[in-house]
Amino acid sequence: MLLLVSLVSEEEGLLSEYQEEVINTVQAIAASEIWRPGQQAEERYHEFSFLFHKNHEQLQGVIDYLFKEEDGWVIVDYKTDTFDVKNLDSFVNYYRTQVELYGMELEEKVQVKVKEKGLYFTSLNKYVVI
Incomplete structure (x- = not known):
């Protein structure tokens, strides 16, 4: 994995440190906990990009991890913020609208059922269902 990270780091200009x-x-x-079910899904996407229109503006969204389970789609948005767990609720509230908008747009425009939307906070290794 170190070799892969080194190659990507060089390509993306990421400092070796x-x-x-x-x-x-x-x-x-x-x-x-959220990675495993997605890897077992029959359909899954990483960095699923889409355009949508809100209030006469064109916006771009990128769903980090999207996968289909038997009863609907699951949206996972990764967040790399570093913070103390006691501030988790404020970060969840800060990002809630973004993930809910992703879900609404997917249901409206792609005509699929979104069964779950969530945030995965990498610094806490914690998945929170919205």
């Missing part, structure tokens, strides 16, 4: 942090984050995500 952050490589260990990147590896730790990737390993934490891969071991998370």
Whole structure:
């Protein structure tokens, strides 16, 4: 994994001093409770980009992790903010509208059922359902 991170870091201009942090984050995500069901899904997407219009503006959204379960789609948005767990609720509230908007747009424009929307906070290794 170090070789892969080194190659991507070089390509993306990431300083080598952050490589260990990147590896730790990737390993934490891969071991998370929300990663496994997505990997078992028949359909899954990473960095699912879409455009939508709100209030006469064109906006771009990127769903970090999107996968289909038997009863609907699951949206996961990764957040890399570093903060104390006691501030979790304020970060959830800060990002709530973004994830809810993603869900509404997916249901409206793609005509699919979104069964769950959530935030995965990498610094806490914590998934929160919205």
